[in-house]
Structures are given as C-alpha cells and as structure tokens.
Amino acid sequence: MRDAGWGRELTGTLVVAACAVGVLPMLVSTYTLTVLIIYGMLGLSLGLVWGFGGILCFGQAAFFGLGAYTYAIAAINFGESTVPMLLAVAVPAGFAAVLGAMLFYGRLTDVYLGVITLVVTLILHRFMNATAGSEYVIGNARLGGFNGIPGFQTLNVPGDPSAYVWGESFYYFSAVCLLLAYLLVSAVLRSSFGRIAVGIRENETRAALMGYDVPARKTVMFAAGAAIAGLAGALFANWAEIVTPRLFSLSQSADIIIWCIVGGLGTRIGPVLGAAGLSYLKFLLGQQDLLHNSVVSGAILVLFVLFLPGGIAPVLANAWRLVTRRRPRSRYRRPRGPRSSLASGDA
Amino acid sequence: MPETVLETQGLTMQFGGVLAVAQVDFRMDARELRCLIGPNGAGKSTFFKCITGLLPPTEGQIFMRGQETTRWPSHHVASLGVGTKTQVPSVMDGLSVFENIWLAARRFLPPRAATRKADETITRLALGPVARSSPGRLAHGERQHVELGMVMAGDPWLVLLDEPAAGMTGGDVERLTEIVEEFARTAAVVVVEHDMQFIRSIARTVTVFHRGAVLLEGHVDAVLADPAVRSVYLGQAA
Amino acid sequence: MDLVLVIVVEVLYAIGALVLISAGLAVIFGMMRVINLAHGEFMMLGGYATITAVDLGVNVFLAMLVLAPAVVGVLGLAVERLVIRHLYGRLIDTMLATWGLSLLFIGIVTMLFGNTTTGISTPIPGFALGDYQVNGYNFFIVLVAAVLLLLMLAVLRSTRSGLIARGTMQHSHMAASLGYNPDRIYMLTFACGSALSGLAGAVLAPLVGLVPTSGGAYIAKAFITVIAGGPALIAGLASSAGVFGLINQIFSFAVSPVVGEVALLVAAVILLRLLPRGITDRLFRESL
Numbered sequence: 119m120r121d122a123g124w125g126r127e128l129t130g131t132l133v134v135a136a137c138a139v140g141v142l143p144m145l146v147s148t149y150t151l152t153v154l155i156i157y158g159m160l161g162l163s164l165g166l167v168w169g170f171g172g173i174l175c176f177g178q179a180a181f182f183g184l185g186a187y188t189y190a191i192a193a194i195n196f197g198e199s200t201v202p203m204l205l206a207v208a209v210p211a212g213f214a215a216v217l218g219a220m221l222f223y224g225r226l227t228d229v230y231l232g233v234i235t236l237v238v239t240l241i242l243h244r245f246m247n248a249t250a251g252s253e254y255v256i257g258n259a260r261l262g263g264f265n266g267i268p269g270f271q272t273l274n275v276p277g278d279p280s281a282y283v284w285g286e287s288f289y290y291f292s293a294v295c296l297l298l299a300y301l302l303v304s305a306v307l308r309s310s311f312g313r314i315a316v317g318i319r320e321n322e323t324r325a326a327l328m329g330y331d332v333p334a335r336k337t338v339m340f341a342a343g344a345a346i347a348g349l350a351g352a353l354f355a356n357w358a359e360i361v362t363p364r365l366f367s368l369s370q371s372a373d374i375i376i377w378c379i380v381g382g383l384g385t386r387i388g389p390v391l392g393a394a395g396l397s398y399l400k401f402l403l404g405q406q407d408l409l410h411n412s413v414v415s416g417a418i419l420v421l422f423v424l425f426l427p428g429g430i431a432p433v434l435a436n437a438w439r440l441v442t443r444r445r446p447r448s449r450y451r452r453p454r455g456p457r458s459s460l461a462s463g464d465a
Numbered sequence: 466m467p468e469t470v471l472e473t474q475g476l477t478m479q480f481g482g483v484l485a486v487a488q489v490d491f492r493m494d495a496r497e498l499r500c501l502i503g504p505n506g507a508g509k510s511t512f513f514k515c516i517t518g519l520l521p522p523t524e525g526q527i528f529m530r531g532q533e534t535t536r537w538p539s540h541h542v543a544s545l546g547v548g549t550k551t552q553v554p555s556v557m558d559g560l561s562v563f564e565n566i567w568l569a570a571r572r573f574l575p576p577r578a579a580t581r582k583a584d585e586t587i588t589r590l591a592l593g594p595v596a597r598s599s600p601g602r603l604a605h606g607e608r609q610h611v612e613l614g615m616v617m618a619g620d621p622w623l624v625l626l627d628e629p630a631a632g633m634t635g636g637d638v639e640r641l642t643e644i645v646e647e648f649a650r651t652a653a654v655v656v657v658e659h660d661m662q663f664i665r666s667i668a669r670t671v672t673v674f675h676r677g678a679v680l681l682e683g684h685v686d687a688v689l690a691d692p693a694v695r696s697v698y699l700g701q702a703a
Numbered sequence: 704m705d706l707v708l709v710i711v712v713e714v715l716y717a718i719g720a721l722v723l724i725s726a727g728l729a730v731i732f733g734m735m736r737v738i739n740l741a742h743g744e745f746m747m748l749g750g751y752a753t754i755t756a757v758d759l760g761v762n763v764f765l766a767m768l769v770l771a772p773a774v775v776g777v778l779g780l781a782v783e784r785l786v787i788r789h790l791y792g793r794l795i796d797t798m799l800a801t802w803g804l805s806l807l808f809i810g811i812v813t814m815l816f817g818n819t820t821t822g823i824s825t826p827i828p829g830f831a832l833g834d835y836q837v838n839g840y841n842f843f844i845v846l847v848a849a850v851l852l853l854l855m856l857a858v859l860r861s862t863r864s865g866l867i868a869r870g871t872m873q874h875s876h877m878a879a880s881l882g883y884n885p886d887r888i889y890m891l892t893f894a895c896g897s898a899l900s901g902l903a904g905a906v907l908a909p910l911v912g913l914v915p916t917s918g919g920a921y922i923a924k925a926f927i928t929v930i931a932g933g934p935a936l937i938a939g940l941a942s943s944a945g946v947f948g949l950i951n952q953i954f955s956f957a958v959s960p961v962v963g964e965v966a967l968l969v970a971a972v973i974l975l976r977l978l979p980r981g982i983t984d985r986l987f988r989e990s991l
Contacts, residue, residue, distance in 0.1 A: 320557030413810030419803030
C-alpha cells in the first residue's frame with residue numbers, strides 16, 4: 119500500500135540474487151545448486167500459502183508431484199517442452215482450485231484441512247505406485263507405477279526441440295525462475311490482494327464482516343501456491359530426468375513443512391533459505407552412514423517447534439537490523455504510558 | 466415516512482432442542498438508534514448473529530432496505546454496507562492498527578482513497594499514537610475502538626454493535642457514546658448491550674428480549690419503568 | 704454361500720483392523736485434542752517390540768498383548784513429558800512436533816534394525832472354507848477389536864479413573880479444583896493411548912511385512928476413522944470403522960485391494976466434507 123520501499127527492495131533483491139547466483143557455483147556444483155534452487159521454490163510456495171495465507175497444507179508435495187508428472191507426460195506426448203512447462207503450472211493450480219474450493223466453502227478448519235490435504239497426497243501416492251500395468255497410459259506416456267516415468271523430452275529453447283537447455287544454462291534458467299517467482303510473491307504480498315490475504319490469516323470472521331469473500335480468496339491463494347509448486351515440480355522433472363511416486367510421499371511433504379518452520383513462517387526468504395540449507399545438509403548427511411537422515415530432520419523439527427517456533431529468518435533479520443541500523447528503535451513503538459501497564463494488568 | 470432499513474419476519478433459530486430465537490418480527494428505520502436489551506440467554510446475540518450472517522436462521526426472513534438477505538454469508542451482508550462489531554473484540558493482531566482500518570476501507574475504496582479514509586478514521590477516533598502498533602498490545606477499551614474504527618471506515622448505513630461497552634472504563638464509555646451518536650447521524654444503529662448506564666445515555670427506542678422473543682418495545686424510560694421488564698431483570702438477579 | 708461367508712469374515716476383519724488402528728489415536732485425539740502424527744510410528748514400534756521379543760524366545764501372545772503395549776506405553780509417557788506437555792492448547796505445533804517425532808523414530812529404527820522387511824508368522828493356522836482359504840488369524844483380530852471396544856466402554860463409563868479422565872478432558876479447571884491433578888491425568892491418558900497403539904501394531908504385525916516406514920500406512924486411516932467418527936469416542940470409532948471397513952472390502956473384492964484403499968480415502972474426504980464434525984455429531988449423539 120505504500121510504494122516507497124518497493125524500488126529499493128527490488129534493486130536489493132536483484133543485486134543479492136545476482137551475487138549469489140554468480141558466487142555459489144565456485145563453492146558447490148551447479149548440478150547440486152539447481153536442485154537446491156528447485157527446493158527453494160517449493161519452500162516459497164508453501165511459505166506463501168501457509169505463512170501468509172494461513173492455510174495449513176500438509177500436502178504441498180501433491181502439487182509438486184503433479185507438476186512433475188504433468189510435465190513428464192506432456193513432454194512425451196508433445197515432444198517439446200514449452201507447452202508442458204505451462205501445463206505443469208496450470209494443472210496443479212486447477213487441481214488446487216477445485217480441492218481448495220471444496221474445502222474452503224465447506225468451512226473446514228485448520229486441522230481438518232491438514233488431514234485432508236495429507237490424505238489427498240496419500241491417495242495420489244498410492245495411485246501412482248499402483249500404475250505399473252500397461253493399461254495406465256496417457257497418450258504415449260506409460261505411468262510406470264513404482265518405477266516412474268523416465269526418458270521424456272527435457273527443457274528446450276521454445277520452438278526448437280533439439281536445442282536443449284541443460285547443465286549450466288539449466289542452472290541459470292532455474293535461478294531466474296526462482297527469482298521471478300520470488301518477485302511475483304513479493305509484489306502480490308504488497309498488493310491489496312496480499313494485504314487482504316494476511317488479514318484473512320489473522321482473523322477470518324473479521325475479514326468476512328468487512329465484506330471480503332474469504333473462501334474465494336483462500337481458494338485463489340491455495341491455487342497460486344500450487345502453481346509455484348507445480349513449476350518447481352516441472353523443473354525437478356527436468357533436473358532428475360525421471361519422475362517417480364516418491365515425489366508424492368509423506369516424507370516429501372514433511373520436508374517442505376520443516377523448511378518453512380526452520381526458515382521462518384510469515385517471511386518470504388525464510389522458506390527459500392530453509393529449503394536450500396536443509397536440503398544441502400541432507401545432501402552432506404547422505405554421504406555418511408552414522409546418522410540416518412530422518413533422525414536429523416525429525417530432531418530439527420521437534421527442536422524448532424519447542425524452542426524457536428518463529429524460525430531463523432526473524433532472528434537473522436533482527437541481527438541484521440542491530441548491525442546496520444543504530445537509529446532509536448522507538449520510532450514505531452508506542453511510548454510506555456499508564457495504558458500499557460493497564461494492558462498487562464488485563465492479561 | 467422514513468425508509469425501513471432492517472426488517473425480520475418470524476425469525477427463528479433453533480439449536481437442537483433449544484429455541485434461542487422464536488418468531489421475532491423486528492423492524493427499524495433509517496438513522497434510527499435502537500438498543501436490544503434482555504437478560505443473559507435472552508437470544509439477543511443469536512438474533513444479532515442471524516442478521517449479520519454469522520449464523521443461518523432456522524426459519525423466517527431478513528430484509529435489508531427491502532432486499533431479502535436471509536442466510537446470506539456474512540461477507541455478502543457486509544458488502545451491502547452493513548458494519549458489524551462482534552461481542553468478543555475481533556481484530557487482526559498480526560497487523561498494525563492502521564492496516565486493520567485500511568483493510569476495512571479498502572473493501573469499498575481504491576487503495577489511495579482507502580489510505581486517506583484510514584488516516585481520517587484514525588484521527589477521528591484519536592488512535593494516532595497507536596496507529597503503528599499491533600492491536601494485540603492495546604488495552605481492551607482501545608481494542609474496542611480499533612474495531613469501531615474498522616466499522617466506521619466502511620461508511621456503513623446499518624451499524625450492528627454487540628456489547629460495545631463491555632470491559633470499558635468510564636472515560637472509554639464516554640468516548641463510545643460520542644462515537645455511537647456519530648454513527649447514528651448517518652446510519653441506522655443497533656446496539657446489543659447489558660450496561661444500563663450506557664443504554665440510558667444513548668437510547669431512544671429499546672427492544673427487550675426475553676426467552677428468545679420480543680417482550681416489549683418502546684421508549685427507553687417507559688420500557689425501563691415497565692413492571693414486566695423489571696421482573697425479568699430482577700428474576701435474573703435473584 | 705461359502706463366498707458370502709468369506710466376504711463377511713473379510714469385512715469383519717477390515718472393520719476390526721480399523722478399530723485397532725484407530726483406538727490409540729481416538730483416546731489421544733478424541734479425548735485430549737492432541738493430534739499425534741507419530742501414531743503410526745507408535746504402532747510400528749509395537750510391531751518391532753513384538754518381533755524382538757519373539758526372537759528372544761518370549762511367547763508370541765505374551766509379547767503382543769502385554770510386552771508391546773507396555774513398551775510403547777512407557778515410550779508415550781516419555782514423549783508426553785518431554786514434548787507434548789509443553790504444547791497443550793497449541794494444536795498445530797503439536798502436529799508439527801509429533802511429525803518430527805515420527806521422523807525421528809523412523810530414523811532410529813532404521814539405524815537399529817536396518818531398512819529391510821521383517822516379520823513373524825501368524826500364530827494361528829488358516830483353514831479351508833469350501834473352496835476358499837480363510838486366514839484364522841483374522842478371527843483373532845476381530846476378537847481383540849471387539850474386546851478392546853467393550854473394555855474401553857467399561858473403563859470410561861464405569862470406573863473411577865475413566866470418569867476422572869473424561870471430566871478432566873472437559874473441564875480441566877473443574878477437575879483440578881476437585882483435587883485431581885490434570886497434568887498427571889493428561890500424562891496417563893497419553894500413555895494409555897500410546898499403549899493401545901502399541902497393542903494394535905503388535906497384533907497386526909504378523910499380517911504385514913514390517914519396515915521402519917510402516918507407520919505411514921496406518922496414520923491416514925487412523926485419522927480419518929477418528930475424525931469421521933466425531934465427538935462420541937466409542938460409538939464414533941465403531942461406526943466409522945464400520946463404514947470405512949465395508950467400503951474398503953467392497954472395492955477390494957470388486958476391483959483390487961489398491962482401489963479398495965483409494966476408495967476408503969476418497970470416501971473419507973467426501974464424508975468429512977458432508978459431515979465435518981463426524982458421524983456421531985448427527986447420530987448417536989448421546990452415546991459415549
């Protein structure tokens with residue numbers, strides 16, 4: 119609603135992103151970085167839906183997997199990648215819109231929402247695992263059950279199916295996608311739609327009494343998150359060059375939730391960093407046998423919920439503020455007066 | 466003859482075997498200030514929730530400015546220009562006071578106009594010093610004012626206030642009286658209230674609820690002097 | 704005729720299994736409003752406890768019916784003291800923390816037992832019914848489920864501790880003012896719920912190949928059964944297990960077991976959309 123900071127933030131984001139994209143390949147291989155970027159985008163999608171929309175979705179993996187499968191199936195059928203990329207965004211968004219409308223217009227609360235999204239993810243997981251038979255075919259694509267779908271057309275320059283985008287260029291492509299998604303999310307959150315979404319997260323009844331159509335807005339938010347998750351899924355399919363039912367698994371859903379919690383709900387950058395950081399940690403842990411991956415992620419989740427439920431991003435932001443800004447912090451604070459003591463007396 | 470802005474016909478709300486509101490016929494005119502009183506459990510709040518769309522009535526009809534709004538969802542009712550303050554203060558704690566009021570104004574205005582409107586409302590309610598803080602940090606009375614600001618920012622022609630004076634201190638109640646009077650200049654106002662002091666200070670016409678039905682309706686002095694009303698309240702006290 | 708009998712047995716078995724899977728959760732979620740996403744792992748641990756005990760030479764029924772519930776009950780006690788107790792009233796945080804616990808248990812069991820399938824043979828032989836082979840162990844499952852339901856009913860309705868527990872869940876302040884320590888009652892209720900999960904995991908262990916991630920297969924079923932059941936603990940459990948067990952088996956016979964599973968989940972989503980507060984919100988309201 120106040121646009122003064124937008125230009126500065128935009129420049130800042132672009133500079134930081136350009137530096138990160140340029141510097142990181144010197145430390146980590148671009149192949150690994152690409153998947154970290156993809157997971158970052160997936161974290162961003164749930165960060166938007168949960169952190170700002172207040173919609174507790176335990177099944178974000180469903181949209182990720184749906185995006186990946188849509189891309190793979192469409193790529194086999196079309197033999198090029200442009201339409202499949204678009205479909206991979208549209209299909210999860212459409213699916214989420216239908217599912218969301220069903221849930222939000224039914225006025226289901228948090229817990230039921232969590233359980234139903236979890237169940238839907240499980241249904242897809244079960245179903246995809248059971249499609250090994252040759253009768254499960256969409257166009258030319260066999261769903262392949264547990265083994266998934268390999269060997270589809272990967273990303274190409276639009277209009278030229280033989281000009282593949284891979285390796286380094288795919289890394290840069292993914293980075294630009296993430297940056298665009300991030301900026302889009304930022305712009306949406308600055309818009310009236312974003313402000314109202316946060317208002318709905320804070321108090322649904324109040325938002326409705328103001329005259330806002332809560333179910334419709336939540337449905338749109340849910341679909342937007344699914345669209346970003348779908349894009350991440352399509353990129354993942356290109357990176358892995360195979361899609362398997364594991365994309366729909368419970369542990370995948372759990373990972374996304376953990377990224378958001380650890381990074382910091384209600385922040386934009388938190389879930390992205392949480393996703394990239396924890397996935398890298400997992401990658402490092404995967405190279406040793408002493409500690410099982412689940413032990414680490416489980417322990418992290420429990421400890422964060424108990425001791426740092428706000429996540430890391432707010433802590434970092436505060437530290438940053440302390441370092442950079444020495445101005446008196448009371449600028450936006452109410453001076454302490456007799457009223458505040460009354461308030462504490464009330465509590 | 467003034468326009469009828471709110472009317473109910475045979476409004477009934479049943480919870481399982483309990484009849485919370487029974488066949489209530491109610492009407493009020495534009496710019497009228499009406500108080501609903503009655504002992505606890507008389508059905509005032511349930512009646513109120515049926516009108517705002519927070520509860521779907523079991524039977525009967527609701528009309529607003531001649532349009533039937535029975536069982537409309539609350540956002541639909543609010544979009545007509547109906548401002549509601551709920552019994553338990555309902556504000557958005559994660560946002561600032563300014564943002565709370567801005568969101569209410571934004572529903573009916575484009576962004577820039579909404580900002581102007583919000584600033585104006587904040588000045589009118591003297592919320593300036595706390596505009597940037599979260600309503601969660603405010604005292605109860607101030608939270609009530611924030612919610613009233615959210616109602617005000619929508620420029621409603623029908624204002625529904627459920628126990629606005631609850632938990633307010635003396636000075637706050639005085640300010641509240643002024644705000645309610647101000648609402649009544651441009652809108653029809655329904656106030657559900659327990660606080661008799663407050664009722665006396667604002668009320669002209671009073672509707673008394675008892676056991677889900679309208680017991681009596683009339684001028685405040687006549688109603689409060691009525692033996693039946695007295696016995697309902699004394700019975701309650703005993 | 705034989706086929707009909709076989710189908711009846713299979714349906715009863717499916718219902719019994721659902722009752723067993725959900726009982727522990729029904730106590731923990733239904734009474735304490737704690738969403739225990741580690742429920743499946745509690746069951747998985749019950750299974751591993753049984754297998755380990757049998758390998759050490761313990762009688763299989765003793766291991767299933769006594770040892771496994773005891774082990775998991777004690778574990779539940781520890782979990783409640785260390786984690787859950789700090790999160791009462793914070794529904795979503797409890798869900799997240801218990802999801803973390805579930806991952807933790809999966810990881811630990813994988814490190815201890817390896818990521819391979821283990822199992823024990825069913826202790827009751829099957830028999831032929833006409834042309835069909837019936838698994839005798841199915842009857843045992845049905846029996847255990849029925850006894851469990853009756854036992855829960857009796858405890859909650861007629862015993863002092865059952866009454867105290869129910870009272871505490873409804874008005875913890877009131878119970879506290881009557882001299883019962885709600886903290887202790889929550890702790891014991893959680894432990895009982897955990898023990899029930901352990902029992903279920905143990906009893907079902909001979910029927911499934913156990914892997915550290917087995918819990919995932921139970922969790923969704925348990926949740927939808929409990930949530931679809933609604934406010935009445937036991938009537939809800941019995942009725943929703945009945946509905947879902949029936950649907951599962953009908954589709955399993957008509958199409959395939961996988962479709963049966965999917966049908967169960969789809970039915971749950973539809974049912975929750977239609978009756979968001981569960982079956983017993985409308986029917987059997989007054990029962991327990």
